[in-house]
Amino acid sequence: MSDCRKNIRREPVTTCPPAPTESQPLLSVKGLRKYFPVKGGLLKRQIAAIQAVDDVSFEVRRGEVLGIVGESGCGKSTTARLLMRLIEPDAGQVIFDGKEVGMRDGMTVTDLRRHAQMVFQDSYSSLNPRLPVEDTIAFGPVVHGTARSKAKERARYLLNEVGLDPSRFGRRYPHELSGGQRQRINIARALALQPQMVFLDEAVSALDKSVEAQVLNLLLDLREEFNLTYVFISHDLNVVQYISDRVLVMYLGKVVEVGPIGDVYKEPAHPYTHALLSSRPSMDPEDRKKESPLSGDPPTPINPPSGCRFRTRCAFAEDVCARAVPALTPIRADGSWLAACHMIIPGSGHSRAAAINEATTGGTNG
Amino acid sequence: MSADSVAAAQAGEIPIGQLRSRGYWRSVWVRLRRDKVSVACAAVLILIALSAIFAPLLSPHDPYQGNVVKRLAPIGTAGYLLGTDELGRDMLSRLLYGGRVSLFIGLFPVFCALIVGGTAGIAAGFIGGRTNMAIMRLMDVFYAFPSILLAIAISGALGGGFSNVILALALILVPPITRVAESVTTQVRSYDFVEAARASGAGTWTIIRVHVLSNVLGPIFIYTTSLISFSIIVASGLSFLGLGVTPPTADWGLMLSTLRQAIWINPYAAALPGLMIFVTSLSFNLLSDGLRSAMDVRL
Numbered sequence: 001m002s003d004c005r006k007n008i009r010r011e012p013v014t015t016c017p018p019a020p021t022e023s024q025p026l027l028s029v030k031g032l033r034k035y036f037p038v039k040g041g042l043l044k045r046q047i048a049a050i051q052a053v054d055d056v057s058f059e060v061r062r063g064e065v066l067g068i069v070g071e072s073g074c075g076k077s078t079t080a081r082l083l084m085r086l087i088e089p090d091a092g093q094v095i096f097d098g099k100e101v102g103m104r105d106g107m108t109v110t111d112l113r114r115h116a117q118m119v120f121q122d123s124y125s126s127l128n129p130r131l132p133v134e135d136t137i138a139f140g141p142v143v144h145g146t147a148r149s150k151a152k153e154r155a156r157y158l159l160n161e162v163g164l165d166p167s168r169f170g171r172r173y174p175h176e177l178s179g180g181q182r183q184r185i186n187i188a189r190a191l192a193l194q195p196q197m198v199f200l201d202e203a204v205s206a207l208d209k210s211v212e213a214q215v216l217n218l219l220l221d222l223r224e225e226f227n228l229t230y231v232f233i234s235h236d237l238n239v240v241q242y243i244s245d246r247v248l249v250m251y252l253g254k255v256v257e258v259g260p261i262g263d264v265y266k267e268p269a270h271p272y273t274h275a276l277l278s279s280r281p282s283m284d285p286e287d288r289k290k291e292s293p294l295s296g297d298p299p300t301p302i303n304p305p306s307g308c309r310f311r312t313r314c315a316f317a318e319d320v321c322a323r324a325v326p327a328l329t330p331i332r333a334d335g336s337w338l339a340a341c342h343m344i345i346p347g348s349g350h351s352r353a354a355a356i357n358e359a360t361t362g363g364t365n366g
Numbered sequence: 367m368s369a370d371s372v373a374a375a376q377a378g379e380i381p382i383g384q385l386r387s388r389g390y391w392r393s394v395w396v397r398l399r400r401d402k403v404s405v406a407c408a409a410v411l412i413l414i415a416l417s418a419i420f421a422p423l424l425s426p427h428d429p430y431q432g433n434v435v436k437r438l439a440p441i442g443t444a445g446y447l448l449g450t451d452e453l454g455r456d457m458l459s460r461l462l463y464g465g466r467v468s469l470f471i472g473l474f475p476v477f478c479a480l481i482v483g484g485t486a487g488i489a490a491g492f493i494g495g496r497t498n499m500a501i502m503r504l505m506d507v508f509y510a511f512p513s514i515l516l517a518i519a520i521s522g523a524l525g526g527g528f529s530n531v532i533l534a535l536a537l538i539l540v541p542p543i544t545r546v547a548e549s550v551t552t553q554v555r556s557y558d559f560v561e562a563a564r565a566s567g568a569g570t571w572t573i574i575r576v577h578v579l580s581n582v583l584g585p586i587f588i589y590t591t592s593l594i595s596f597s598i599i600v601a602s603g604l605s606f607l608g609l610g611v612t613p614p615t616a617d618w619g620l621m622l623s624t625l626r627q628a629i630w631i632n633p634y635a636a637a638l639p640g641l642m643i644f645v646t647s648l649s650f651n652l653l654s655d656g657l658r659s660a661m662d663v664r665l
Contacts, residue, residue: 084565113567126558130390130580136559139576140566173390186562193566 024098025059026197026229027083027116032056032092034075034082038302051301052078054253056092057328060197065223065230067244067261069237069276071298075253076233077121080199083231084118085109097196114144117190121202123182127174133185134159134170140192151192158188161225162218180211184218191222197229205234216243237280241265249273252301252309255328259337269331269339272310308342318342320349397660404656407649414646418465427456429463429616438632449635451621452628453614457635461642463616467528468643471610471617472598475532479539480590486540487547487586492555492570492578502548505541513538517600521609531610535597546589550582584661591654595647602643618643 033056035049053075060066068076081087083094085101093100096115100106107115117140120126127136137155142148156166162184174182183203190198200219204212216239223230234240240247241261248258249272257270268274275294296313299305305312311321320342328338329345342350398404417424426445432453436443439450441457448457490501508516520534554560555578563573602619604610611617613624621639629636 081561086561086564110567113565118562118565120558120562122558126562128559128563128577128580131576139563139568143563143566143568143572189562189566 026062026097027060027231028093028095029059029083030057030093030095032079032082032094033090034078034087035090048302051253051304053082053089054304056250056253056255058248058255058258060229060231062196063223063227063229064245065232065243067240067247068231068233068250069235069240069247070250071276072235073298073301074250075301076235076250077201078253079250080118080201080231080233084116084199085112086118114193115195116197116199117193117195118199118201119183119186119190119203121205123179123186123206124174126186127182127189129174132171132173133177134166136174136185137189137192140189144193154192155188158191159185161191161222162188164188178211179207180215183207183211183215187215187218187222191226191228194226195228197231200230200232200234202234203232204239205236212239219243237277249276252298252304254309255338255340256310257339257341258328259331259339263337269337269344270310270341271314271316271343273339275313308340316343316350316352318350324348394657394660398656401656401660404653404660407653407656410645410649411653414465414642414649415469417462418469421459421462421466425456425459425462427459429455429459430614431455438628438635440632441634448638449632451625451635457638460616460621461618461638464618464621464639465642467611467615467617468598468602468619469646471528471531471535471601472594472646475535475539475601476590476594476597478532478536479543479593480586482536483540483543484547484583484586484590487544487549488551488574488578488582490544491548491551491582492574494552494555498548498552501544505544508538508541514600514603517604518607518609521604526609526612528611528615531601531604534604535601538600539593539597542593543586543590547582547586550585551578554578554581588654588658588661591657592651594654595650598643598647598650 032053034053035051037046038048038050039045040047056075056079058066068079070076078087082089082092095101096107096112101112102109127133131139134152134155137158138148138151141151141154146154156170159166159169164181164184169177169181174185177185183206186203203219204215207215219230220243222228230243232240232243244261246259247261247264249256249264249270251272257264257268257273259269264273265277268277272294279294294313299309299312306322307324308314308317308321308326311317314321324342326340326342326345326348328340331337331339331344342348343352345353347353426447432455433450434454436446436450437454438452439446439454441447441449443449446456446458448461451457451460486501486505490498511519517534517538520537521530524530524533560573560577563577568576601610602617602622605617605619606623608623611620613620618639622636622643625636625639
């Protein structure tokens, strides 16, 4: 973690340069897809499919924090569960540390689960109420063949790392802890297997604001100490801005924009990102919004709109948006910032498409 | 708040002993011991169980040896503390020996049903899908009949006798236990900690052993204890109808049945087996209630 990260602890405006790029990303996801069947009728035949995650591709660099944002039901959590193989994907490649997960010459799911771990949103239901928290933390190492005493030792070490005195908290049961303490236990549990990567699925969303800040700072400290890479899933745009180096915006199971957090938050390229960001309440009373930037609920993922999935709520929608699915297109030449919108694809047929720069700024102003 | 409480404890403001947690079963035990009704019921049941176990030592007479001259002696007759039955057999001895049969017929089918129903229910709940469907629909077939009627039908078809009563009772107790086990397991399976355990790389058996059983056995056990009194009553009912154990076996239900003709001559003695059934099943019921509230620790 660089020094400028420390400076922004109180002032969540990221001025950090993106984390140093390595030749090989730690996690590379290509064309990930999951359709949940909807069964009905007398014979329980499949009558439709919920397109929860559709053709999602992205990369996570070693040591960075990638934030994933989006409205409820956009496939954020499903993506995390697919990456942990808690749900089997229908299609797509997941390459972890250069090895493809689930392939014969790649990495087994068991190996993946040693190198990548997950912290769940609900700190209550993600801890076994009948197990002292120390045993919960030690469970993973024991399953992976560590001697019980060694695993206990590691559990106590991690309890200390997450700010809980092992001699006082180790033998306690989850119901004897507060929400913040329980989430610390969850984090310790995720770190017990010494993973390289941690998926944080709404890990701080259920906490009080003050506790949330403590846990976020803890996460940043732990990242530095254990060289962790985070995929941070949240619906809270401010929290994502605070913790992430890069952000990925999802809408109805698709990636609409991905790029460095500072750039995306400053000049969102996709109209959805723009609408999402302007839905945040402003601290300045003069800057009050008169109308909601985004109206209505997202359409159902069972029969998503043709072409661009956002077109039904987009102010700039034109004929081309219904006809063709916009591909993720680089906004910067180096490919660090991508968005999936016809307005930024040169020659897509959208009236704003020809001049790329104008479309970008137009999105910001409008 | 966590950091504050850590700091407070480190500064010695909160005595550490006060914060020490005790295990779940320990806390259940402490709560149960505080409940006077439960303690009283437990004492009564222990007394009944001990008297049944030590019946050969406690009985003043042979429970199967009648004295034709002293038939239907009232309570308090010299030598026959609780009187005699219609064949002149000592009531006290027969009640003590009857407890052995009645308790065994009441408890053993429940135990069998717990093993079978618990396993089936946990399997159905954890595997889900078609297995769940197959097991639960099979149980619904049993549910279609009123359970007492089903017990009568099974005993009637198989004939009376000790082992057939146990089989009939076990069969009617399996479906409700399966249903309870299935519903709690389905609920526990949906919690994130099961998913977290899978994410830790644990296999199905480890997850069931460490994470599922610890959470479902309590509720299943509570429900099962509430069935003991039902089982005792149905067993007595079957004996009363002549479908259970056969005379001259000393059994509370059967004694109630054979003594009912004597109700006008010696009502108190005739009511004694009924009283024993009543006290035993009531005690089991109240103890089960006490256990339920003791185990209902808000987590």
